[in-house]
Amino acid sequence: MKRYRNGEIWEFEQEMPGMGNDSTEVILGLDGGTTSTVCVCIPLLPFSDPLPDPLPVLARAVAGCSNHNSVGETAARETLEQVMAEALAKSGCSRSAVRAVCLAVSGVNHLTDQQRIVNWLRDIFPNRVRLSVQNDAVAALASGTLGKLHGCVLIAGTGTIAYGFTEDRREARAAGAGPTLGDWGSGYGIAAQALTAVIRAYDGRGPQTNLTGSILQKLGLSSADELIGWTYADPSWARIAALVPVVVSCAEAGDEVANKILFDSVEELALSVKAVVQRLGLCGEDGKDSFPLVMVGGVLEANKRWDIGKEVIHCISKDYPGAFPIRPKVEPAVGAALLAWNTLMEECRKDP
Amino acid sequence: MKRYRNGEIWEFEQEMPGMGNDSTEVILGLDGGTTSTVCVCIPLLPFSDPLPDPLPVLARAVAGCSNHNSVGETAARETLEQVMAEALAKSGCSRSAVRAVCLAVSGVNHLTDQQRIVNWLRDIFPNRVRLSVQNDAVAALASGTLGKLHGCVLIAGTGTIAYGFTEDRREARAAGAGPTLGDWGSGYGIAAQALTAVIRAYDGRGPQTNLTGSILQKLGLSSADELIGWTYADPSWARIAALVPVVVSCAEAGDEVANKILFDSVEELALSVKAVVQRLGLCGEDGKDSFPLVMVGGVLEANKRWDIGKEVIHCISKDYPGAFPIRPKVEPAVGAALLAWNTLMEECRKDP
Numbered sequence: 001m002k003r004y005r006n007g008e009i010w011e012f013e014q015e016m017p018g019m020g021n022d023s024t025e026v027i028l029g030l031d032g033g034t035t036s037t038v039c040v041c042i043p044l045l046p047f048s049d050p051l052p053d054p055l056p057v058l059a060r061a062v063a064g065c066s067n068h069n070s071v072g073e074t075a076a077r078e079t080l081e082q083v084m085a086e087a088l089a090k091s092g093c094s095r096s097a098v099r100a101v102c103l104a105v106s107g108v109n110h111l112t113d114q115q116r117i118v119n120w121l122r123d124i125f126p127n128r129v130r131l132s133v134q135n136d137a138v139a140a141l142a143s144g145t146l147g148k149l150h151g152c153v154l155i156a157g158t159g160t161i162a163y164g165f166t167e168d169r170r171e172a173r174a175a176g177a178g179p180t181l182g183d184w185g186s187g188y189g190i191a192a193q194a195l196t197a198v199i200r201a202y203d204g205r206g207p208q209t210n211l212t213g214s215i216l217q218k219l220g221l222s223s224a225d226e227l228i229g230w231t232y233a234d235p236s237w238a239r240i241a242a243l244v245p246v247v248v249s250c251a252e253a254g255d256e257v258a259n260k261i262l263f264d265s266v267e268e269l270a271l272s273v274k275a276v277v278q279r280l281g282l283c284g285e286d287g288k289d290s291f292p293l294v295m296v297g298g299v300l301e302a303n304k305r306w307d308i309g310k311e312v313i314h315c316i317s318k319d320y321p322g323a324f325p326i327r328p329k330v331e332p333a334v335g336a337a338l339l340a341w342n343t344l345m346e347e348c349r350k351d352p
Numbered sequence: 353m354k355r356y357r358n359g360e361i362w363e364f365e366q367e368m369p370g371m372g373n374d375s376t377e378v379i380l381g382l383d384g385g386t387t388s389t390v391c392v393c394i395p396l397l398p399f400s401d402p403l404p405d406p407l408p409v410l411a412r413a414v415a416g417c418s419n420h421n422s423v424g425e426t427a428a429r430e431t432l433e434q435v436m437a438e439a440l441a442k443s444g445c446s447r448s449a450v451r452a453v454c455l456a457v458s459g460v461n462h463l464t465d466q467q468r469i470v471n472w473l474r475d476i477f478p479n480r481v482r483l484s485v486q487n488d489a490v491a492a493l494a495s496g497t498l499g500k501l502h503g504c505v506l507i508a509g510t511g512t513i514a515y516g517f518t519e520d521r522r523e524a525r526a527a528g529a530g531p532t533l534g535d536w537g538s539g540y541g542i543a544a545q546a547l548t549a550v551i552r553a554y555d556g557r558g559p560q561t562n563l564t565g566s567i568l569q570k571l572g573l574s575s576a577d578e579l580i581g582w583t584y585a586d587p588s589w590a591r592i593a594a595l596v597p598v599v600v601s602c603a604e605a606g607d608e609v610a611n612k613i614l615f616d617s618v619e620e621l622a623l624s625v626k627a628v629v630q631r632l633g634l635c636g637e638d639g640k641d642s643f644p645l646v647m648v649g650g651v652l653e654a655n656k657r658w659d660i661g662k663e664v665i666h667c668i669s670k671d672y673p674g675a676f677p678i679r680p681k682v683e684p685a686v687g688a689a690l691l692a693w694n695t696l697m698e699e700c701r702k703d704p
Contacts, residue, residue, distance in 0.1 A: 069584060109580065174555040180531075180583045180592065182548030196534030203526040204627035228461065231532045232421065240532065275556035 009085045013094040025099045026058060026091060027344075028084055029337025031139050032066035032105035035238070037079055038333040039063075039087040044099050047345040051146055051338075055330060059090035068117075069107040077120055080105075084124075100130040102340035104139030104332060130344060136332065137163035137176070143328040143335025144294030147342035151292030151324075152276050154269060154312065156299035158241040160186035162272035166280050174275040175268075179237065185268030187241030187299045193261045194247045195231065195240070198224050201257075209257035214246050244299060251306045265299075266308060270315035273323075283320045290322040296332070361437045365446040377451045378410060378443060379696075380436055381689025383491050384418035384457035387590070389431055390685040391415075391439040396451050399697040403498055403690075407682060411442035420469075421459040429472055432457075436476075452482040454692035456491030456684065482696060488684065489515035489528070495680040495687025496646030499694035503644030503676075504628050506621060506664065508651035510593040512538035514624035516632050524631045526624040531589065537620030539593030539651045545613045546599045547583065547592070550576050553609075561609035566598050596651060603658045617651075618660060622667035625675075635672045642674040648684070 025044040030037065041058045045051065063083040068076040080103065088094065101121060108114060114133040121131045141153035141163060152164035160183050161176030175183050183189055198215055200206030202224035212224060219230060231240070250258035273293065277283055282291040293316065295301075300309035313325045328335065377396040382389065393410045397403065415435040420428040432455065440446065453473060460466060466485040473483045493505035493515060504516035512535050513528030527535050535541055550567055552558030554576035564576060571582060583592070602610035625645065629635055634643040645668065647653075652661035665677045680687065 109577070172555075174557055177551050177580045178583060180544050180547065180587060181551045181579065182545075192532050193534075195532065199529050199533045203524075203624075204631050205526055205623050225461070227533065228529045231530060235532060271557050272555075279556050 009081055010095070012085070012089045016092070016094050024093060024097055026088075026093050026097050027099055027337045027340045028087060028101045029139070029333045029335065029340060030080065030083065030101070030103045030105070031136060031331065031333035031336055032076075032080065032103065033136060034065055034067045034070055034106055037063045037066040037083050037105075038331065039083040040331075040333045040337055041087040041091040041093065042334070042337045042341070044344070045341060047348055055334060055338075057334065058093070059087045060333070061086035061090060066105055067107040068105075068113075076105075081124060095125060095129075098125060098129050100132075100340035100344055101125060102132045102134065102139070102336040102343075104134045104136045104336040104339075106136045108133060108135045130340065130347075132340060132343065134336070134339070135163065135173075137161050137173070138165075139332040139336040139339065140296045140328070141165065141292075141294050141335070142339040142342075143296070143330050143332045144326040145292050146330075147335070147338030147340075148292075149339065149342075151294060152273055152280075152282060153294040153296060154273050154300065155297045156186055156269055156308075157297035158187045158238045159183055160189070160269060160272065160297070160299070162269075162276045164276040164280050164282060166282065170280055172276045172279045174272040185265045185272065185299075187244045187297075188237040189268070190247055190261055190265050190299065191240045191243040193264070194243060194250075194258065195227055197257045197261065199227060207257060210250050210253065210255040211247065211258055214250050215243060218243065218246050248304070248306050248308075252304065262306060262308060263311075266311040266315055269299075269308075269312045273312075273316050274319055277316075277320055277323075283322055287320065288322050290324050291320075292326050293323040294326045294328060296328060301327070361433055362447070364437070364441045368444070368446050376445060376449055378440075378445050378449050379451055379689045379692045380439060380453045381491070381685045381687065381692060382418075382432065382436065382453070382455045382457070383488055383683065383685040383688055384428075384432065384455065385488055386417055386419045386422055386458055389415045389418040389435050389457075390683065391435040392683075392685045392689055393439040393443040393445065394686070394689045394693070396696070397693060399700055407686060407690075409686065410445070411439045412685070413438035413442065418457055419459040420457075420465075428457075433476060447477060447481075450477060450481050452484075452692035452696055453477060454484045454486065454491070454688040454695075456486045456488045456688040456691075458488045460485060460487045482692065482699075484692060484695065486688070486691070487515065487525075489513050489525070490517075491684040491688040491691065492648045492680070493517065493644075493646050493687070494691040494694075495648070495682050495684045496678040497644050498682075499687070499690030499692075500644075501691065501694075503646060504625055504632075504634060505646040505648060506625050506652070507649045508538055508621055508660075509649035510539050510590045511535055512541070512621060512624065512649070512651070514621075514628045516628040516634060518632050518634065522632055524628045526627040527620075537617045537624065537651075539596045539649075540589040541620070542599055542613055542617050542651065543592045543595040545616070546595060546602075546610065547579055549609045549613065551579060559609060562602050562605065562607040563599065563610055566602050567595060570595065570598050600656070600658050600660075604656065614658060614660060615663075618663040618667055621651075621660075621664045625664075625668050626671055629668075629672055629675075635674055639672065640674050642676050643672075644678050645675040646678045646680060648680060653679070 030039045063079045066076045066079045117133045149165040162174045198212045382391045391413045413435045415431045418428045418431045469485045501517040514526045550564045
C-alpha cells in the first residue's frame with residue numbers, strides 16, 4: 001500500500017459524483033491482526049429480511065499489521081485509515097455513505113484501549129456514524145454467528161484464545177495470554193513441544209521420536225543441537241508454529257510422542273472453551289442448553305486424518321452436549337461488519 | 353569501564369618496571385556470561401604441591417556482557433580484552449607474565465566458535481601462552497573440582513544446563529537450550545509456570561493459588577489479566593526468573609500449586625543430570641561409582657526450608673548413590689583459571 005501525506009488518503013472523495021448524496025448506505029468491518037488487516041465494505045442490508053447467502057461484499061482491501069502493541073499507535077492508525085479508504089474507494093462510496101464501522105483488532109484488551117481507538121475513529125467519521133472497537137476474537141465469533149454476540153469462539157492459529165458472550169452481553173475469555181503464560185494448545189505451543197521433544201530425545205531426557213527426522217528435514221538441519229541456534233536466530237511465534245503440519249504428519253504415521261502432543265493440545269483447547277462456558281453459564285442450569293461454538297484458525301482447520309478441531313469438539317461435547325459447532329463461511333472482517341449491522345438493527349428495533 | 357582507543361588498552365605495560373622480565377608467572381581465568389564478565393589473575397602455583405586454601409587471587413576485574421550472540425563479535429572482543437588488561441594491571445603484571453588463559457564464555461557451543469575465539473586471543477598473546485576456550489558451564493564444573501575435568505555440573509539460574517566430562521575427556525550436556533526448547537527446571541521455567549498458574553486460576557482453567565496474591569503484590573499489579581501486558585512489555589528471561597523467591601515462599605507456606613511447580617522443577621533438573629551421567633557412564637558399570645556433582649546457580653542456592661538443590665541431590669542419589677555433591681567455594685572465573693593450571697600440569701607431567 002502506498003504512503004499518503006496527511007489528508008491525502010481521502011482525496012478520492014472529491015472526484016466522486018454526487019458527493020454527500022449517496023443513496024447507498026454501507027458498513028465497514030475491519031479485522032486487524034498481527035500479520036495483516038482486512039477491511040470489507042458491505043451494503044446496509046434491510047433489517048426486516050433474512051441475510052442473503054452469499055452475503056454481498058462491495059469491496060475488500062488488505063494492509064499490514066495494525067496491532068498498536070506491535071507497530072505503535074501512529075503506524076496502526078495510518079494502516080487502518082488507509083485500508084478503510086481503499087475499501088470505500090473500491091466500493092465507489094465516500095465517507096458520507098458510512099452508517100457504521102466495527103473495528104476488531106488484536107491487542108484490544110481493556111475499555112481504555114477501546115475508548116482511545118474510538119476517539120481517533122471519530123476524527124475520521126462524523127458523529128452520526130456508529131463506531132465500535134472490539135478484540136479481534138469478537139469478530140471471529142460474529143463471523144460464525146452472522147453478527148449475533150452469543151456463544152463461544154475458539155481461535156487456534158499461531159496463538160489461541162477462547163472468547164464468549166451471553167445473550168445479555170456478559171463476556172469472558174480464557175487463554176490468549178501468549179506462550180510465556182501457558183497458551184499450550186496453540187500452534188506455537190504444539191510446535192514448541194515438538195521441538196522440545198526432539199531436544200529431549202537428543203540429550204537423553206526423553207523417548208526417541210520420528211519428529212527428529214521430520215523436523216530436521218523440514219528445516220534443512222543435520223543435527224538436533226542445531227535447533228538451539230535455529231530458535232535463537234529468530235524466536236518469532238509464527239515461524240515456530242509453521243511446524244504444526246509436520247507434527248500432524250508424524251502423529252498420523254503413528255509416532256507416540258507426536259500423538260501425545262496433539263492429544264494434550266486438544267485437552268488444552270477444550271479446557272479454554274469449557275472455562276468460558278462454565279463462567280458464563282452458556283450451557284444453562286441443566287448443562288444442556290444449546291450455544292454456538294465457533295471454530296477458527298489453522299490448527300482447527302487444516303488437518304487430514306488427525307483432525308484437531310474434530311477432537312476438540314468431541315471433548316467439549318462430552319461435558320456440554322448443547323455445544324453447536326460452527327465453522328464460519330465468511331471471514332472475520334465480514335463478521336465485524338455483521339456485528340455492526342446487528343447492533344444497528346437492535347437500536348432500530350428499540351427506537352424505530 | 354572506560355572506552356579505549358585501538359592499542360591503548362595495553363599502554364599500562366610500558367610504565368611497568370622490568371617489562372618482559374617478570375619473575376611472577378600468572379594465569380588468567382575468565383567467566384563470560386550474558387550479564388557480566390569476570391577475569392581473575394592467579395599466580396602459577398607449583399604443580400607438585402596441593403592447592404593452597406584459600407587460593408591466592410592476585411586481582412579480579414569485572415565487565416559487562418561478552419556473549420558474542422548477544423552483543424556481537426566486536427563488542428565481545430573489546431570487553432574481554434579490557435577485562436583481561438584490567439586484571440593484569442591490577443596484578444602489576446604485563447602480558448609477558450602470562451602462561452595460560454582460559455576463557456569460559458556462554459554461547460560457545462561448537463568447535464568453530466572455540467577456534468574463532470582462540471584465533472583472536474592469539475593476536476593478543478604470544479605463541480607460548482596456552483589458550484583455551486570453553487562453554488561457561490565447564491568453568492562452573494572446574495570451580496567445584498578445582499580444575500579437574502571430571503563429573504557433572506548442574507547450573508540452574510535464569511537458565512539451566514547439565515554438563516559432564518569423563519576422565520578421558522568425553523563430554524555430554526543436557527538442557528541449556530532455552531525456554532522455547534523446554535528448559536523447564538530453570539528459574540525462568542519455574543517463574544513462567546507460576547505466572548501461567550495465576551492466569552489459569554484467573555480464567556477458570558486451573559485451581560486457585562496463593563501465587564496470585566503474592567505475585568501481583570510483588571509486581572504492583574491489581575489484577576491477573578494485567579500480567580499479559582507485564583510479560584509483553586519486556587519478555588527478558590531474567591526479569592521473569594526474578595519471581596522464583598515468591599514461588600518458594602508460597603510453597604513453604606503450603607500452597608499446593610507452588611509446591612507442584614517446585615517438585616516438577618526438581619524432577620526436571622535431576623533428569624538433566626541423570627541423562628548426562630547415563631550417557632557418559634559416570635556411575636561405572638555397577639551404577640555406584642563415585643563422581644563429582646557440582647551444583648551452581650541461584651535456584652540451587654538461595655532457598656530456606658524449601659531447598660531445591662537438596663531435593664535435586666536426593667532425587668539423583670536414588671539412582672546414582674555415588675554422586676558426590678559439591679557446592680563450589682570459588683567463583684567460575686577461578687574455576688577457569690584452575691582448569692588452565694590443571695592442563696599445564698598435565699602437559700608438564702607428560703613432557704617434563
